[in-house]
Amino acid sequence: MKGKWLLIAMLFPALSFSQENSAKPRFNTIASGGIIMGQSDAKPLYQLSSGLSFDDRWFTGVGVGLDYYNLTSIPLFADFRMNFGKKRFAFVYTNTGYSFPVNNSTEIEFLKISDKYKGGFYMDAGLGYRLRINHSNHVSVSAGYSRKDITEERVFQSPCGIVGPCYPTTHTYEYHYSFGRIVAKLSWDLMW
Amino acid sequence: MKPNKIFRAIIILLAALPIGFSACVKDQCKKTHTYTYYVPVYKTKAEVRANIKSNPAKALKNTGKFYISGNYIFLNEIDKGIHVIDNSNPAQPRNVAFIDIPGNVDLAVKGNMLYADLYTDLVAIDISNPSNIVVRKFIDFVFPERMYGGGFVASNTGQVIMDWKRVDTTITESCDGQGGGWWGMGRTDVFFATGNAAGGQSAAASAPTGIGGSMARFTIVNDYMYAVDRHTLRSVSLANAADPVLSNTINAGFDIETIYPFKNKLFLGSMGGMFIFDIANPASPVKQANFAHARACDPVIADDDYAFITLKSGTTCGPTADELLIVNVQNIQSPSLVKTYPLTGPKGLSKDNNLLFVCDGTAGLRVYNASDVLNLQLLKTITGIETYDVITWNNRAMVVAADGLYQYDYSDINNIRLLSKIAVNK
Numbered sequence: 001m002k003g004k005w006l007l008i009a010m011l012f013p014a015l016s017f018s019q020e021n022s023a024k025p026r027f028n029t030i031a032s033g034g035i036i037m038g039q040s041d042a043k044p045l046y047q048l049s050s051g052l053s054f055d056d057r058w059f060t061g062v063g064v065g066l067d068y069y070n071l072t073s074i075p076l077f078a079d080f081r082m083n084f085g086k087k088r089f090a091f092v093y094t095n096t097g098y099s100f101p102v103n104n105s106t107e108i109e110f111l112k113i114s115d116k117y118k119g120g121f122y123m124d125a126g127l128g129y130r131l132r133i134n135h136s137n138h139v140s141v142s143a144g145y146s147r148k149d150i151t152e153e154r155v156f157q158s159p160c161g162i163v164g165p166c167y168p169t170t171h172t173y174e175y176h177y178s179f180g181r182i183v184a185k186l187s188w189d190l191m192w
Numbered sequence: 193m194k195p196n197k198i199f200r201a202i203i204i205l206l207a208a209l210p211i212g213f214s215a216c217v218k219d220q221c222k223k224t225h226t227y228t229y230y231v232p233v234y235k236t237k238a239e240v241r242a243n244i245k246s247n248p249a250k251a252l253k254n255t256g257k258f259y260i261s262g263n264y265i266f267l268n269e270i271d272k273g274i275h276v277i278d279n280s281n282p283a284q285p286r287n288v289a290f291i292d293i294p295g296n297v298d299l300a301v302k303g304n305m306l307y308a309d310l311y312t313d314l315v316a317i318d319i320s321n322p323s324n325i326v327v328r329k330f331i332d333f334v335f336p337e338r339m340y341g342g343g344f345v346a347s348n349t350g351q352v353i354m355d356w357k358r359v360d361t362t363i364t365e366s367c368d369g370q371g372g373g374w375w376g377m378g379r380t381d382v383f384f385a386t387g388n389a390a391g392g393q394s395a396a397a398s399a400p401t402g403i404g405g406s407m408a409r410f411t412i413v414n415d416y417m418y419a420v421d422r423h424t425l426r427s428v429s430l431a432n433a434a435d436p437v438l439s440n441t442i443n444a445g446f447d448i449e450t451i452y453p454f455k456n457k458l459f460l461g462s463m464g465g466m467f468i469f470d471i472a473n474p475a476s477p478v479k480q481a482n483f484a485h486a487r488a489c490d491p492v493i494a495d496d497d498y499a500f501i502t503l504k505s506g507t508t509c510g511p512t513a514d515e516l517l518i519v520n521v522q523n524i525q526s527p528s529l530v531k532t533y534p535l536t537g538p539k540g541l542s543k544d545n546n547l548l549f550v551c552d553g554t555a556g557l558r559v560y561n562a563s564d565v566l567n568l569q570l571l572k573t574i575t576g577i578e579t580y581d582v583i584t585w586n587n588r589a590m591v592v593a594a595d596g597l598y599q600y601d602y603s604d605i606n607n608i609r610l611l612s613k614i615a616v617n618k
C-alpha cells in the first residue's frame with residue numbers, strides 16, 4: 001500500500017504537467033547537502049533527485065537521501081517543486097516518501113531476543129532561492145520542515161528452566177519515533 | 193517581485209522557520225507494550241489437600257521431572273501435579289490417573305511412598321495402588337523458598353495458588369524523552385510468567401527406591417530423602433516411610449540446581465560448579481569438595497571414577513560454552529577436569545555402564561560409548577526431538593522431550609528402537 005501511494009505521488013505531477021506544458025521537458029538532477037536540526041541534535045543530510053523539468057517551472061522526479069538525524073535512514077521520495085517569480089529564482093518543493101532505517105546500533109539487554117527497526121513516513125517541504133550559473137546549472141539554497149517516522153521493535157523473552165518444556169512469555173515493545181526537524185540545504189541543479 | 197527581494201524574503205523565512213515550526217520541531221515517541229501476565233486463582237488449603245487423590249487422567253501439557261517405580265512412571269505436570277502412567281507394556285504405556293498437587297515440581301519414590309512438594313509443604317502419598325492413592329502426611333513449610341510465586345503468596349496457612357489466569361495486555365503510552373526501552377519486569381502487581389520448567393529425579397541408591405533423572409532436586413538414599421533448593425540441603429528421615437520427618441537443614445552453597453546420589457556421596461550441581469557431600473552419617477551430610485566451572489546450568493551424574501557435568505549457556509544460565517565436562521573424582525577431595533566435549537544445548541544425562549546418554553536440547557538425544565572418557569565415541573544421535581531429561585534403566589531410555597515422553601529400547605545399541613511416545617497436548 002505504501003509503495004502504491006509512493007508511485008502515485010511520483011507519477012501525478014508528471015502526468016499533470018506533461019499535458020499542459022508544450023515546451024520540451026528537460027532532464028534534471030538535483031544534488032543537495034544540508035543540515036537537519038531538531039529537538040535533540042543537528043545532523044547532516046544528503047539528497048539526490050532526478051526527474052524531468054517542464055518549462056523551467058515544474059520539476060518532478062524521484063529522490064534518495066541519507067538522513068543522519070537520530071536514527072540513520074535512507075529516505076526514498078517523490079520530489080516535486082515549482083519555480084516562481086519573474087525569473088523563476090524562487091521555488092517551493094515537497095518531498096514525500098518512505099524512510100528506510102539503516103545501520104542503527106542496538107543495545108545488548110538482558111533477555112532481549114530481537115531488536116529491529118522498521119521504516120515509515122518521510123516528508124520534506126520548504127522554500128528556496130536559486131542562482132543561475134548558466135543555461136544548465138543552478139545553485140540553490142532552501143529551508144523547510146522535514147519529518148521522518150521510524151519504529152523500533154524490541155522483543156524480550158522470559159527464560160525457561162534448564163529442564164522440561166516451557167512456555168516463554170514474550171514482551172514486545174514498539175517504539176514509534178516521529179522526528180520533526182528544520183532542514184536547510186545547499187543544492188546544485190543540473191539540467192540537460 | 194525582484195529577485196533580490198525574493199532572496200531577502202527567503203532569508204527572513206529561513207530565520208522565521210524555527211519559530212513558526214517550533215511546535216512541530218520535536219522528537220516524539222509512542223510506546224506500545226504487548227505482554228502477558230498472570231493473576232493467581234486461590235483455593236483454601238483444606239480444599240487443595242482434599243483433592244490430592246487419584247483423579248481421572250489428564251493430558252500431558254507442561255511436563256517436568258519424572259520418576260520410575262516398578263511398572264509405573266510418575267511424571268510431574270509443572271505446578272499442577274503428577275501423571276500416573278502404567279508402563280507395564282512399554283510399547284503401550286497408559287496414562288491412568290492424575291494426582292492434583294498444586295505447586296508441585298519435585299518428586300521422589302521409595303517403595304510404596306511418593307514424596308512430593310506442594311509449594312512450601314511436603315506431602316507423603318501411599319501409591320500401593322496408583323489408581324487409588326492415599327495421602328499419609330503433610331509437613332508444613334519444609335521449603336520456605338517456595339513461599340512466593342511471582343510476587344504472590346503461593347502457600348500460607350489459608351490459601352494455595354491453584355492456577356494462574358492468563359491476561360493478554362497491550363499498553364500504549366508516551367515515551368517522549370525516554371529515548372529507549374524499559375522492560376516491565378520490575379512490576380510488582382503482576383507475575384510475568386517465566387514458564388520455568390522442571391526436570392527429572394536422581395538415580396536410586398537402593399533397591400526399593402525408584403529411579404529418577406539427573407535434573408532432580410529430591411533424591412532418596414536408603415532411609416533419607418535429600419532435597420535441595422538454591423542454597424540449602426535438607427535431610428528428611430524416612431525411617432518410617434509413611435511418617436517423614438525433617439531432620440536437618442544445612443547451607444550447601446550457591447545457585448544449586450540438582451542433586452544426584454552415588455553410593456555414600458551426593459553430587460550437587462550448581463550454576464558455579466559441583467559440590468560433593470559425604471553422607472556416611474546420612475542425617476548430617478558433610479561437604480567434602482567442590483569443583484568450580486564457568487557459570488552455567490549444569491546437571492551432574494557420577495560413577496566411581498568420574499562425574500559427568502553438562503553446561504548449558506543461556507540468558508539465565510550464563511554466557512558459557514555448551515559442553516560436557518568429565519571430572520575425575522577418584523580422589524574425592526580433589527576433583528579434576530579430565531576433558532570437555534562440545535555440545536549444542538545440553539540438559540539432562542544418564543549413564544548405563546559404558547553407555548552415556550545426553551539430552552542435547554534441539555539437537556536431540558546423543559548416545560556415547562564412554563568406556564574411554566578421553567575419547568568418547570558418539571554411537572548415535574536421535575534427532576527430531578527437543579530433549580530435556582533421560583532415565584536409562586533395563587535397556588530402556590525414557591526421555592522427556594518438548595513434545596512428549598519417549599521410550600527407546602537400546603538392548604541392541606546398533607538398532608535403538610522407539611517403543612512408544614505419550615504426546616504432550618499443547
